[in-house]
Amino acid sequence: MPFEQIAIPDIVTPPGNPSAIIEIIDHANQRIDDYTKSAPSIIHNFVHCDFDLTALTIHWILENNLLTGERFCEWGSGFGVATMLATAAGMDAVGIEIEPILVKHSQQLAGELRIDSRFFCGSFIPHDVTDILEISRDVEHVTIEEDDAYQEIGQELSDFDLVFAFPWPGESDFFEAIFLECAATGACLLTYRGREGMHLIRKL
Numbered sequence: 001m002p003f004e005q006i007a008i009p010d011i012v013t014p015p016g017n018p019s020a021i022i023e024i025i026d027h028a029n030q031r032i033d034d035y036t037k038s039a040p041s042i043i044h045n046f047v048h049c050d051f052d053l054t055a056l057t058i059h060w061i062l063e064n065n066l067l068t069g070e071r072f073c074e075w076g077s078g079f080g081v082a083t084m085l086a087t088a089a090g091m092d093a094v095g096i097e098i099e100p101i102l103v104k105h106s107q108q109l110a111g112e113l114r115i116d117s118r119f120f121c122g123s124f125i126p127h128d129v130t131d132i133l134e135i136s137r138d139v140e141h142v143t144i145e146e147d148d149a150y151q152e153i154g155q156e157l158s159d160f161d162l163v164f165a166f167p168w169p170g171e172s173d174f175f176e177a178i179f180l181e182c183a184a185t186g187a188c189l190l191t192y193r194g195r196e197g198m199h200l201i202r203k204l
Protein backbone atom coordinates (compact mmCIF):
# COMPACT_ATOMS: atom_id res chain seq x y z
CA MET A 1 0.00 0.00 0.00
CA PRO A 2 1.31 3.46 -0.86
CA PHE A 3 0.05 4.88 2.45
CA GLU A 4 -0.49 4.00 6.10
CA GLN A 5 -3.67 4.82 7.94
CA ILE A 6 -3.15 6.50 11.30
CA ALA A 7 -5.87 5.74 13.86
CA ILE A 8 -7.24 8.80 15.62
CA PRO A 9 -8.55 8.09 19.14
CA ASP A 10 -12.20 8.92 19.91
CA ILE A 11 -11.22 11.23 22.73
CA VAL A 12 -8.43 13.69 22.08
CA THR A 13 -7.09 16.38 24.45
CA PRO A 14 -8.58 19.84 23.89
CA PRO A 15 -6.22 22.56 22.64
CA GLY A 16 -4.37 24.61 25.27
CA ASN A 17 -6.03 27.91 24.32
CA PRO A 18 -9.70 27.00 23.85
CA SER A 19 -10.94 30.61 23.91
CA ALA A 20 -9.09 31.45 20.65
CA ILE A 21 -10.61 28.37 19.00
CA ILE A 22 -14.09 29.15 20.32
CA GLU A 23 -13.84 32.70 18.98
CA ILE A 24 -12.91 31.48 15.48
CA ILE A 25 -15.67 28.87 15.38
CA ASP A 26 -18.43 31.11 16.80
CA HIS A 27 -17.53 33.97 14.48
CA ALA A 28 -17.33 31.66 11.46
CA ASN A 29 -20.67 29.99 12.23
CA GLN A 30 -22.30 33.42 12.43
CA ARG A 31 -20.81 34.51 9.08
CA ILE A 32 -21.78 31.27 7.35
CA ASP A 33 -25.30 31.59 8.72
CA ASP A 34 -25.58 35.18 7.45
CA TYR A 35 -24.23 34.11 4.07
CA THR A 36 -26.61 31.16 3.62
CA LYS A 37 -29.61 33.30 4.58
CA SER A 38 -28.75 36.24 2.31
CA ALA A 39 -26.78 34.86 -0.68
CA PRO A 40 -28.57 35.45 -4.00
CA SER A 41 -27.52 32.00 -5.21
CA ILE A 42 -26.37 28.98 -3.25
CA ILE A 43 -23.05 27.28 -4.03
CA HIS A 44 -24.17 23.66 -4.04
CA ASN A 45 -20.70 22.19 -3.56
CA PHE A 46 -20.19 24.12 -0.32
CA VAL A 47 -21.03 22.44 2.96
CA HIS A 48 -18.83 22.87 5.98
CA CYS A 49 -17.10 20.30 8.16
CA ASP A 50 -17.37 19.88 11.95
CA PHE A 51 -15.13 22.73 13.08
CA ASP A 52 -14.81 21.56 16.71
CA LEU A 53 -13.68 18.11 15.61
CA THR A 54 -11.28 19.68 13.10
CA ALA A 55 -9.69 21.86 15.80
CA LEU A 56 -9.32 18.90 18.16
CA THR A 57 -7.84 16.67 15.46
CA ILE A 58 -5.29 19.24 14.25
CA HIS A 59 -4.25 19.75 17.86
CA TRP A 60 -3.93 15.99 18.39
CA ILE A 61 -1.82 15.57 15.22
CA LEU A 62 0.57 18.33 16.34
CA GLU A 63 0.72 17.15 19.95
CA ASN A 64 1.75 13.70 18.73
CA ASN A 65 4.41 15.06 16.35
CA LEU A 66 2.97 13.23 13.37
CA LEU A 67 4.07 15.75 10.74
CA THR A 68 7.33 16.28 8.88
CA GLY A 69 6.88 20.09 9.01
CA GLU A 70 4.33 22.83 9.64
CA ARG A 71 2.91 23.61 6.22
CA PHE A 72 -0.86 23.11 5.96
CA CYS A 73 -3.12 23.29 2.91
CA GLU A 74 -6.92 23.07 2.84
CA TRP A 75 -8.32 21.77 -0.44
CA GLY A 76 -11.62 23.48 -1.21
CA SER A 77 -11.45 25.83 1.75
CA GLY A 78 -14.98 27.28 1.67
CA PHE A 79 -15.05 29.89 4.46
CA GLY A 80 -11.49 28.92 5.38
CA VAL A 81 -12.21 27.83 8.93
CA ALA A 82 -9.99 24.71 9.02
CA THR A 83 -7.15 26.81 7.57
CA MET A 84 -7.64 29.43 10.30
CA LEU A 85 -7.74 26.74 12.97
CA ALA A 86 -4.45 25.36 11.64
CA THR A 87 -2.91 28.85 11.74
CA ALA A 88 -4.16 29.31 15.29
CA ALA A 89 -2.50 25.99 16.17
CA GLY A 90 0.84 27.37 14.93
CA MET A 91 0.94 26.07 11.36
CA ASP A 92 1.79 28.00 8.20
CA ALA A 93 -1.61 27.54 6.56
CA VAL A 94 -3.16 28.28 3.17
CA GLY A 95 -6.58 27.52 1.72
CA ILE A 96 -7.40 26.91 -1.94
CA GLU A 97 -10.99 27.51 -3.08
CA ILE A 98 -12.47 27.59 -6.57
CA GLU A 99 -15.39 29.95 -5.81
CA PRO A 100 -14.25 33.60 -5.74
CA ILE A 101 -17.03 34.67 -3.37
CA LEU A 102 -15.96 32.09 -0.79
CA VAL A 103 -12.34 33.17 -1.09
CA LYS A 104 -13.49 36.74 -0.42
CA HIS A 105 -15.50 35.66 2.64
CA SER A 106 -12.59 33.63 4.04
CA GLN A 107 -10.16 36.55 3.58
CA GLN A 108 -12.62 38.88 5.26
CA LEU A 109 -13.18 36.49 8.15
CA ALA A 110 -9.44 36.00 8.67
CA GLY A 111 -9.01 39.79 8.65
CA GLU A 112 -11.74 40.28 11.26
CA LEU A 113 -10.20 37.61 13.45
CA ARG A 114 -6.63 38.88 12.81
CA ILE A 115 -5.52 35.46 11.69
CA ASP A 116 -2.61 35.25 9.34
CA SER A 117 -3.99 32.54 7.01
CA ARG A 118 -3.70 33.02 3.25
CA PHE A 119 -6.44 32.13 0.76
CA PHE A 120 -6.11 31.57 -2.97
CA CYS A 121 -8.67 31.30 -5.75
CA GLY A 122 -8.13 28.36 -8.08
CA SER A 123 -8.08 24.61 -8.13
CA PHE A 124 -6.32 22.36 -5.64
CA ILE A 125 -5.77 19.82 -8.44
CA PRO A 126 -2.23 20.20 -9.82
CA HIS A 127 -2.25 20.79 -13.60
CA ASP A 128 -0.10 17.74 -14.38
CA VAL A 129 -2.07 14.95 -12.64
CA THR A 130 -1.97 11.76 -14.72
CA ASP A 131 -5.26 10.55 -16.26
CA ILE A 132 -7.30 13.26 -14.52
CA LEU A 133 -10.34 12.60 -16.75
CA GLU A 134 -10.22 8.91 -15.91
CA ILE A 135 -9.82 9.26 -12.13
CA SER A 136 -12.45 12.01 -11.92
CA ARG A 137 -15.05 10.04 -13.90
CA ASP A 138 -17.45 9.56 -10.96
CA VAL A 139 -16.67 12.84 -9.21
CA GLU A 140 -19.52 15.36 -9.25
CA HIS A 141 -18.64 17.88 -6.56
CA VAL A 142 -15.12 18.88 -7.52
CA THR A 143 -14.42 21.32 -10.34
CA ILE A 144 -11.85 19.69 -12.62
CA GLU A 145 -11.35 22.24 -15.39
CA GLU A 146 -9.84 25.30 -13.70
CA ASP A 147 -6.15 26.23 -13.35
CA ASP A 148 -4.43 25.20 -10.15
CA ALA A 149 -3.44 27.74 -7.50
CA TYR A 150 0.03 26.45 -6.62
CA GLN A 151 1.97 28.86 -8.83
CA GLU A 152 0.27 31.83 -7.17
CA ILE A 153 0.93 30.37 -3.73
CA GLY A 154 4.58 29.89 -4.67
CA GLN A 155 4.56 26.33 -3.34
CA GLU A 156 4.03 22.91 -4.89
CA LEU A 157 1.62 20.38 -3.43
CA SER A 158 4.72 18.41 -2.46
CA ASP A 159 5.76 21.27 -0.13
CA PHE A 160 2.83 20.68 2.26
CA ASP A 161 3.08 18.50 5.35
CA LEU A 162 -0.65 18.29 6.10
CA VAL A 163 -3.50 18.55 3.62
CA PHE A 164 -7.09 18.79 4.87
CA ALA A 165 -10.25 18.25 2.82
CA PHE A 166 -13.95 17.53 3.23
CA PRO A 167 -14.81 15.34 0.23
CA TRP A 168 -18.43 14.68 -0.63
CA PRO A 169 -19.56 11.10 0.11
CA GLY A 170 -18.04 8.62 -2.33
CA GLU A 171 -15.36 11.07 -3.54
CA SER A 172 -12.59 10.41 -0.98
CA ASP A 173 -10.75 8.03 -3.32
CA PHE A 174 -10.32 10.85 -5.82
CA PHE A 175 -8.75 13.08 -3.15
CA GLU A 176 -6.45 10.25 -2.07
CA ALA A 177 -5.40 9.57 -5.67
CA ILE A 178 -4.38 13.21 -6.19
CA PHE A 179 -2.59 13.25 -2.84
CA LEU A 180 -0.72 10.00 -3.43
CA GLU A 181 0.46 11.11 -6.86
CA CYS A 182 1.58 14.63 -5.92
CA ALA A 183 2.30 14.95 -2.18
CA ALA A 184 5.72 14.37 -0.64
CA THR A 185 6.59 11.07 1.00
CA GLY A 186 5.75 11.41 4.70
CA ALA A 187 3.03 14.03 4.14
CA CYS A 188 -0.40 13.44 5.70
CA LEU A 189 -3.91 13.78 4.33
CA LEU A 190 -6.71 14.44 6.82
CA THR A 191 -10.25 14.09 5.53
CA TYR A 192 -13.52 14.82 7.29
CA ARG A 193 -16.04 12.08 6.45
CA GLY A 194 -19.28 13.22 8.02
CA ARG A 195 -20.68 10.68 10.45
CA GLU A 196 -17.53 8.55 10.11
CA GLY A 197 -15.49 11.43 11.55
CA MET A 198 -11.88 12.10 10.64
CA HIS A 199 -9.62 9.89 8.55
CA LEU A 200 -5.84 10.30 8.47
CA ILE A 201 -3.31 8.74 6.10
CA ARG A 202 0.41 9.21 5.57
CA LYS A 203 2.07 8.75 2.18
CA LEU A 204 4.80 6.09 2.30
Ligand SMILES: C[S@@+](CC[C@H](N)C(=O)[O-])C[C@H]1O[C@@H](n2cnc3c(N)ncnc32)[C@H](O)[C@@H]1O
Pocket: 043, 045, 046, 047, 048, 049, 050, 074, 075, 076, 077, 078, 079, 080, 081, 082, 096, 097, 098, 099, 102, 122, 123, 124, 125, 141, 142, 143, 144, 165, 166, 167, 168
Ligand atom coordinates in the same frame (compact mmCIF):
# COMPACT_ATOMS: atom_id res chain seq x y z
C1 LIG B 1 -17.55 20.22 0.99
S1 LIG B 1 -16.96 21.89 0.80
C2 LIG B 1 -15.81 21.98 2.13
C3 LIG B 1 -15.51 23.39 2.60
C4 LIG B 1 -14.49 23.48 3.73
N1 LIG B 1 -13.32 22.65 3.48
C5 LIG B 1 -15.09 23.07 5.04
O1 LIG B 1 -14.91 21.91 5.43
O2 LIG B 1 -15.75 23.90 5.67
C6 LIG B 1 -15.93 21.67 -0.64
C7 LIG B 1 -15.42 23.01 -1.24
O3 LIG B 1 -14.55 22.68 -2.32
C8 LIG B 1 -14.68 23.67 -3.33
N2 LIG B 1 -14.12 23.12 -4.57
C9 LIG B 1 -14.69 22.26 -5.47
N3 LIG B 1 -13.81 21.94 -6.45
C10 LIG B 1 -12.65 22.59 -6.15
C11 LIG B 1 -11.37 22.66 -6.77
N4 LIG B 1 -11.07 21.96 -7.87
N5 LIG B 1 -10.42 23.42 -6.20
C12 LIG B 1 -10.67 24.16 -5.08
N6 LIG B 1 -11.88 24.15 -4.45
C13 LIG B 1 -12.85 23.36 -4.97
C14 LIG B 1 -16.18 23.97 -3.32
O4 LIG B 1 -16.47 25.23 -3.91
C15 LIG B 1 -16.49 23.91 -1.82
O5 LIG B 1 -16.38 25.18 -1.22
